Amino acid sequence: MIDHFKLVKDCLKGNREAQRQLYENFASEMLAVCYRYTKSAADAEDVLQDGFIKVFTHLRQFKGEGEIGAWIRRIMVNTAINYLKKNIRYQTELSFTDLSMHPVYFDNPELHLQAKELADLIRQLPPGFQTIFNLYAVEGFTHVEIGQMLGINEGTSRSQYSRARALLISWIRNNDIENKIESYAR
Amino acid sequence: MPDNDFEKQVYKKTRELKLLPSKAVWEQVEIRLSHKEKRRRRIIWYPFLLAGICLGGYLASHYKSVLPGKQLQTTTDKSYHTKINSSIADPLLKKTSKFSDHSTPASLNKDTAKKTIQQIIKTLPDKETGKNIITIVVKPEAAKRNHSKIMADQSSNYAYKSIRGYKPTVENSGDYETRLQRKDTAQQHVIQQDVLAPSYTKETVRSLYQGASEELVSSAVNKIATVAGSINTFLISMTNSPVIKINIKHQYIGKGWNWGLTFQAGRTSLSDATFGNLFKSNNLFDAASANQSSNGMQPVSNVFITPNSTGAAIGFSAGAFMKKNLSRRFAISLGMNYTFYSTSTTVGNKIDSIPLPAGAANLSSFNRYFRIGSTGSYTSKYHYIELPFTLQTTLTGAWKLPLYWDVGFSLSRFIAGNALNFDNNTGIYFKDNHLINKTQVNFSTGFPVSLSSRKRFALQAGPQLQLGINKAPAYETATSKRFLFLGLKANLLHKK
Numbered sequence: 033m034i035d036h037f038k039l040v041k042d043c044l045k046g047n048r049e050a051q052r053q054l055y056e057n058f059a060s061e062m063l064a065v066c067y068r069y070t071k072s073a074a075d076a077e078d079v080l081q082d083g084f085i086k087v088f089t090h091l092r093q094f095k096g097e098g099e100i101g102a103w104i105r106r107i108m109v110n111t112a113i114n115y116l117k118k119n120i121r122y123q124t125e126l127s128f129t130d131l132s133m134h135p136v137y138f139d140n141p142e143l144h145l146q147a148k149e150l151a152d153l154i155r156q157l158p159p160g161f162q163t164i165f166n167l168y169a170v171e172g173f174t175h176v177e178i179g180q181m182l183g184i185n186e187g188t189s190r191s192q193y194s195r196a197r198a199l200l201i202s203w204i205r206n207n208d209i210e211n212k213i214e215s216y217a218r
Numbered sequence: 219m220p221d222n223d224f225e226k227q228v229y230k231k232t233r234e235l236k237l238l239p240s241k242a243v244w245e246q247v248e249i250r251l252s253h254k255e256k257r258r259r260r261i262i263w264y265p266f267l268l269a270g271i272c273l274g275g276y277l278a279s280h281y282k283s284v285l286p287g288k289q290l291q292t293t294t295d296k297s298y299h300t301k302i303n304s305s306i307a308d309p310l311l312k313k314t315s316k317f318s319d320h321s322t323p324a325s326l327n328k329d330t331a332k333k334t335i336q337q338i339i340k341t342l343p344d345k346e347t348g349k350n351i352i353t354i355v356v357k358p359e360a361a362k363r364n365h366s367k368i369m370a371d372q373s374s375n376y377a378y379k380s381i382r383g384y385k386p387t388v389e390n391s392g393d394y395e396t397r398l399q400r401k402d403t404a405q406q407h408v409i410q411q412d413v414l415a416p417s418y419t420k421e422t423v424r425s426l427y428q429g430a431s432e433e434l435v436s437s438a439v440n441k442i443a444t445v446a447g448s449i450n451t452f453l454i455s456m457t458n459s460p461v462i463k464i465n466i467k468h469q470y471i472g473k474g475w476n477w478g479l480t481f482q483a484g485r486t487s488l489s490d491a492t493f494g495n496l497f498k499s500n501n502l503f504d505a506a507s508a509n510q511s512s513n514g515m516q517p518v519s520n521v522f523i524t525p526n527s528t529g530a531a532i533g534f535s536a537g538a539f540m541k542k543n544l545s546r547r548f549a550i551s552l553g554m555n556y557t558f559y560s561t562s563t564t565v566g567n568k569i570d571s572i573p574l575p576a577g578a579a580n581l582s583s584f585n586r587y588f589r590i591g592s593t594g595s596y597t598s599k600y601h602y603i604e605l606p607f608t609l610q611t612t613l614t615g616a617w618k619l620p621l622y623w624d625v626g627f628s629l630s631r632f633i634a635g636n637a638l639n640f641d642n643n644t645g646i647y648f649k650d651n652h653l654i655n656k657t658q659v660n661f662s663t664g665f666p667v668s669l670s671s672r673k674r675f676a677l678q679a680g681p682q683l684q685l686g687i688n689k690a691p692a693y694e695t696a697t698s699k700r701f702l703f704l705g706l707k708a709n710l711l712h713k714k
Binding site: 052059061063064077084085088147150172201 | 232244250251
């Protein structure tokens with residue numbers, strides 16, 4: 033069992049080995065976070081890199097209240113959002129307006145997907161939908177908090193999420209049907 | 219947290235996901251962290267730099283504010299005047315009033331001396347700077363007769379020296395006779411050369427006796443035989459008084475801090491320490507021998523591969539400095555330079571990958587691998603920021619081209635470079651800036667000649683030698699390998 037508290041203390045002393053250990057402990061989990069917010073693996077690794085630089089430079093701000101993993105995750109999410117805002121490729125599509133209309137589903141289908149498959153489906157959402165879905169469904173932020181983070185109305189966040197959710201459910205259903213057809217064929 | 223099952227499932231599923239990042243991510247993180255740390259370390263120097271600038275500014279303003287001529291002209295602080303005047307006049311004139319051949323009333327002598335000194339200081343040109351050296355000369359025969367008395371009171375004369383900007387001397391020391399004689403001769407010579415116009419003399423004398431009756435002024439005019447002056451020297455000679463001369467000599471010591479630009483160019487080398495073998499070829503930093511020595515054993519020379527020798531290459535330095543004259547002979551200067559050193563080495567073929575030497579501190583900092591050989595040449599470059607301090611002594615100020623001697627120290631901080639190190643186990647050259655001493659202390663000396671000294675600018679140029687006091691490699695066992703620079707230096711000084 034790794035003593036994260038000791039690891040953080042060593043990192044604060046500038047111990048490069050401790051920093052590497054902290055990175056290795058959380059890199060895979062955090063890359064998954066970055067992966068869901070971006071559209072390419074290269075972008076995800078860029079966010080991961082920026083995020084860990086922030087982690088090591090602001091490590092003194094971690095007071096030891098709560099888990100270091102949660103603190104790092106929060107930094108990664110913020111870094112990802114900043115990355116999307118700064119990156120022109122995402123900016124054009126990150127406008128949180130009701131451009132596309134999708135049917136709204138309120139049902140709760142069973143998820144038969146693997147974690148990676150689900151993450152890939154989330155990444156196929158338009159960037160605005162993708163960000164809000166990640167923040168609400170995965171990170172657990174409220175629509176008020178999301179509105180503050182992204183600079184949009186709470187209502188916009190709510191409606192965008194509903195559409196993102198509906199779109200994702202429709203894709204999951206289609207995916208299920210395709211899988212069933214494939215299994216029948218076999 | 220969303221309540222619906224779908225969101226719960228999504229939350230759970232996404233939390234399960236873990237992806238392995240490529241190795242390049244950590245390498246990049248490490249490089250960026252190293253850069254940040256270096257920048258942070260550099261910031262540590264900024265307060266020192268700021269303190270140096272502040273100190274320089276303080277010294278500049280301080281010395282400017284205590285220039286005697288200027289201060290006496292502008293100050294209205296009566297207590298300051300009184301302090302100066304009383305300390306100049308009182309001890310001496312109290313003594314002189316006791317002289318047997320003193321025909322002038324003591325009070326007149328005292329007032330005359332006070333006012334004379336005041337007036338003379340007031341007549342100094344506005345832009346004069348330096349010290350007023352006041353010499354009050356008494357008659358030799360009077361001094362001789364009152365020898366014992368003067369000697370007894372001699373200690374009180376040291377009080378003069380405590381007044382900033384004033385160095386009055388009284389010719390009453392043990393060898394007074396000789397000195398007085400010599401002084402008199404010298405002053406008479408000055409008088410003959412620089413006697414002022416009679417009108418000026420009258421006006422000066424009249425102003426010395428402001429508030430006194432016309433009769434007293436006329437009497438005083440008759441008693442003052444000569445008032446002579448030049449820009450640098452003012453003399454008053456009085457008859458019928460043991461005070462025969464009050465000499466206020468205005469000594470130029472420069473005009474505060476002047477700034478200038480400096481440039482030097484020449485050849486640099488890594489050399490053994492002594493001056494006797496300057497520019498001797500030397501081997502490159504041997505990182506492997508540093509590792510071998512961790513057990514206290516020196517590596518045996520025939521076991522390890524010997525690197526090729528290094529040669530001298532171009533070096534230059536450019537920057538700005540501030541200079542202040544301390545006296546006619548001495549001046550100090552402080553500055554900041556960008557300095558570039560380089561050395562050349564014969565190397566073999568470049569290779570892409572090799573086992574890393576044990577001294578490798580950081581994976582990302584390794585590149586430019588060469589085998590030992592003689593197929594090519596490599597130039598190691600070193601970039602420094604340098605803070606030099608120099609004391610300049612005038613050796614031959616009277617020559618047509620005055621010769622100076624510069625001697626000083628400088629503190630350099632390594633900022634970048636691509637120097638090669640040598641691993642004598644594997645026989646390869648590699649680059650690792652961690653093996654270079656980041657802070658260098660250098661000794662420098664030079665013999666510049668004043669090529670031009672115009673009203674606004676002065677140009678000095680001459681040979682310059684600089685030798686590292688500490689070693690360039692950061693590890694213990696590397697013998698000598700100090701930077702050596704020999705070249706020409708030019709200073710362009712802007713005068714106020």
